[in-house]
Amino acid sequence: MTTPDNKPPASGPPVPAVKDRIYRSPMGLVGGVLLLAVVAWLGCDALFNGHGRTPWLALATMILVLPLVIAFTLRPAVFANEERLRIRNPYRVISVPWSEVEALRSSFTNEVRTKSGGKYQLWAVPVSLRGRKKAERRAASAARRSARGGAGLGGGLGARGAGFAGLAARGADDTGPSRAESDKVMDDLRDLLDRCGNEEPAQGGTTIRWAYEVAAPTLAGAVLLVILLVTGG
The missing domain is CATH 1.20.58 (Methane Monooxygenase Hydroxylase; Chain G, domain 1)
Incomplete structure (x- = not known):
């Protein structure tokens, strides 16, 4: 039974x-x-x-x-988990364990640099200079609204003035993202690198396969x- x-x-x-x-x-x-x-x-x-x-x-x-x-x-696509970063570019697939990643760089392109000296561009995460400028304008606008709210309400309302200033800042942030989408992706990847770079499953070497x-x-x-x-x- x-x-x-x-x-x-x-x-x-x-x-x-x-x-x-x-x-x-x-x-x-x-x-x-x-x-x-x-x-x-x-x-x-x-x-x-x-x-x-x-x-x-x-x-x-x-x-x-x-x-x-x-x-x-x-x-083009980027696959990331707690063990490794896999980059599928037009003609190559690069698999890099987090322990092998030296840095994730963003300038005119997003790229990963390995401790062995390799440098691989992330085709699936293109940099949008226009998106960055729009995000910077939103962040600057939110900061100005927060400053005006704090100056106008802080003196007369004390702690409640600070609360209204915070609401003003959050209202400004709600109008759009404060960072470009590609920069958010790079932030996610850097967070995985910081958390998993020294873990045992993330050890190994870089492998490259031609498509x-x-x-x-x-x-x-x-x-x-x-x-x-x-x-x-």
């Missing part, structure tokens, strides 16, 4: 030990879908309605262009297009 204590474990898919946080560029995804639609529309039109060498040129161009569009818009599944079609399309252009006459 089987008791509740010795019941066999329920069958089902294994639960992953560590769940990834996934970061991607929304504008990159939208732009990639639109570009794919335009290329497919123009290419199919030339492929089925063109004459002479046009269908072949259209086919070669599509084989070349479609993987490039996918590689630079839909493919041949993207590079091969691109190269094939380029070779076919060159052959058609050279032999065109």
